[in-house]
Ligand SMILES: Nc1nc2c(c(=O)[nH]1)N[C@H]1C(S)=C(S)[C@@H](COP(=O)(O)OP(=O)(O)OC[C@H]3O[C@@H](n4cnc5c(=O)[nH]c(N)nc54)[C@H](O)[C@@H]3O)O[C@H]1N2
Ligand SMILES: Nc1nc2c(c(=O)[nH]1)N[C@H]1C(S)=C(S)[C@@H](COP(=O)(O)OP(=O)(O)OC[C@H]3O[C@@H](n4cnc5c(=O)[nH]c(N)nc54)[C@H](O)[C@@H]3O)O[C@H]1N2
């Protein structure tokens with residue numbers, strides 16, 4: 001007899017609902033849940049790999065402590081005792097900043113981690129907080145924060161009603177969407193084109209998404225700021241601007257116009273590689289289309305001008321009258337956890353940056369974090385009399401910066417010199433091999449799930465939940481319990497504190513924020529839930545669709561979402577996106593800030609770079625997820641994926657055969673060559689997240705074909721100065737025969 005379970009996939013931002021068929025303790029099949037109100041049966045090969053992940057013998061199931069340089073299995077109590085013995089004295093002696101925290105991508109996909117890590121940040125009280133956000137989307141968060149007043153008020157294409165989509169530096173056909181939760185992009189794009197819609201993709205490579213679009217424009221790597229500025233300039237220049245409904249809600253149109261004056265397409269064409277006539281045509285097409293949206297992602301964020309790019313994308317959405325309009329670029333309205341549905345609607349504090357700076361390079365704090373590219377220097381640079389706060393101990397949570405961050409080899413060396421390192425992780429990999437203690441998380445099939453972040457970025461509003469498919473082994477904590485225990489330790493409460501009591505205290509402090517004097521009644525109403533479920537209930541009930549604890553009797557509660565999220569239910573559909581301006585705005589002015597001064601100042605720095613011999617860009621593969629899914633047999637099989645894509649004409653000219661040497665200013669490596677006419681000549685591509693052949697890595701399958709670490713070629717000093725985001729694309733390299 002087999003059972004069917006509903007499980008939301010935590011492996012990428014598409015958040016597909018899956019149907020997991022089990023027999024006893026075995027998974028016998030994983031399919032897309034056809035009744036899921038949001039993903040409607042879609043899944044990709046990674047969804048299927050949850051079975052391999054669950055069964056992976058290399059996945060950690062017990063804590064590890066390093067003794068004499070070797071990891072040994074330990075009980076949870078022993079592991080916490082070791083943390084107390086080694087971390088607390090260090091912190092007492094050197095202060096809170098001596099403990100750094102690095103938070104990785106999977107933390108965004110786990111309610112256990114995303115909802116509880118902020119508590120750990122508070123308990124640590126360190127300024128040295130780093131995350132994958134500064135390898136990824138921080139530029140977009142900053143531009144959205146400055147324009148709309150909150151870090152997660154990010155517009156996304158309303159693809160089901162859109163007529164014209166201009167997409168830059170994104171490959172959702174493979175990535176399944178990012179800052180845009182849109183399962184089955186392929187199907188939605190096909191439907192859009194069948195309705196007569198047009199999709200234009202800007203990418204130095206003819207990506208899978210570009211190949212399936214109406215038009216592909218091969219931009220020069222890093223050239224998007226010039227291209228987008230040329231398009232925006234044209235809109236002013238040719239009198240195409242139509243602000244529509246938003247005209248009364250915008251500050252800074254004249255400032256934006258003036259700042260864009262120097263960027264006529266005739267000037268920007270050479271630097272971005274897109275002819276002036278094409279730029280002008282794009283401006284006209286975007287304004288002429290009944291409904292249009294511009295969307296930019298990794299390729300636009302991970303460059304020197306990431307924030308400028310991210311701003312230009314939404315500036316154009318505003319200038320064409322398509323921001324916050326059906327079929328244009330719209331804002332989701334999440335059922336829970338969204339700051340832009342809380343507080344007074346229409347205005348707010350806005351966002352600020354630079355409340356602190358990194359000790360060595362003086363990089364400004366953005367959204368509570370420092371750039372992850374300063375982590376190595378913060379570890380290796382000793383304190384000076386006037387600058388203290390050297391990172392001597394590090395906690396990593398689902399973070400593998402040795403492979404994910406620029407200059408990984410330098411970072412690995414820095415980690416080896418730490419006085420203490422603790423990792424919350426599920427593997428001994430390139431980063432966690434440096435840890436002194438590893439505390440494992442659960443298999444996703446043993447974990448409950450509710451998406452905290454992605455409903456704020458979803459193409460359609462929804463509320464879904466999934467419970468554990470299997471029970472965890474007795475005595476194995478969920479990750480939120482591990483975090484609360486760590487918090488108690490750091491707060492000097494010792495090892496004996498009851499986790500249930502910590503959970504009660506945590507929720508009580510949240511409830512006081514929302515309910516003030518009414519807190520006891522609200523806490524009572526959250527019965528019988530505990531842990532994340534209680535937190536979700538609170539957030540749903542105070543959220544925009546919530547029951548407001550009785551004031552909206554028909555409103556949502558967790559019990560309803562849970563009941564609707566069974567195999568037959570697949571969650572609750574909350575409808576297509578609806579216009580949210582001015583209610584969504586949290587800027588001090590209560591208007592869209594179209595011309596944030598810091599961004600205009602950086603726009604003035606945009607200029608054409610001299611073309612390098614070769615320019616290195618990244619890419620993603622359907623059967624891979626950043627740095628950690630190469631140990632799953634169902635994904636690892638098939639052709640080698642860590643290859644250097646080279647245009648055939650370049651390969652012939654250089655006489656490349658099977659391998660090429662790739663050399664940058666900071667490193668070199670030898671990669672297997674794959675000839676590809678999809679590349680622009682002069683541009684080569686390597687995927688990131690590879691290089692599993694380092695000493696001490698316990699990933700048996702991944703080690704068979706380890707690949708090379710493209711981040712060994714990237715300079716950790718290269719950042720977008722506004723957001724602190726790393727530059728991961730458009731790296732000057734030399735290619736030679738090895
Ligand atoms: N050159 C280049 N570099 C890039 C990128 C690029 O495009 N080019 N992309 C960047 C981007 S967008 C991102 S988001 C980063 C991602 O880089 P990271 O933030 O390092 O994330 P991952 O590579 O996904 O791996 C994270 C770690 O999480 C662990 N893990 C997995 N599941 C769990 C769990 O349930 N619990 C716990 N505790 N741990 C878990 C894995 O074992 C692994 O150690 O990489 C960035 N690096
Ligand atoms: N299968 C799979 N899915 C994933 C991931 C994965 O590793 N594998 N990672 C997940 C994560 S963490 C994220 S953040 C998302 C990212 O999602 P996407 O942003 O869609 O990421 P990519 O697939 O890297 O697409 C970036 C595109 O930008 C192009 N590009 C590079 N440089 C430039 C440039 O200068 N200008 C322009 N216009 N384009 C450029 C690249 O050729 C590439 O096609 O994907 C997520 N989904």
Ligand code: SF4
Nearest residue numbers: 009012015016044047
């Ligand atoms: S696209 Fe694939 S990895 Fe992403 S959520 Fe869906 S099944 Fe999971």
Ligand SMILES: [Mo]
Nearest residue numbers: 105132135136
């Ligand atoms: Mo990412």
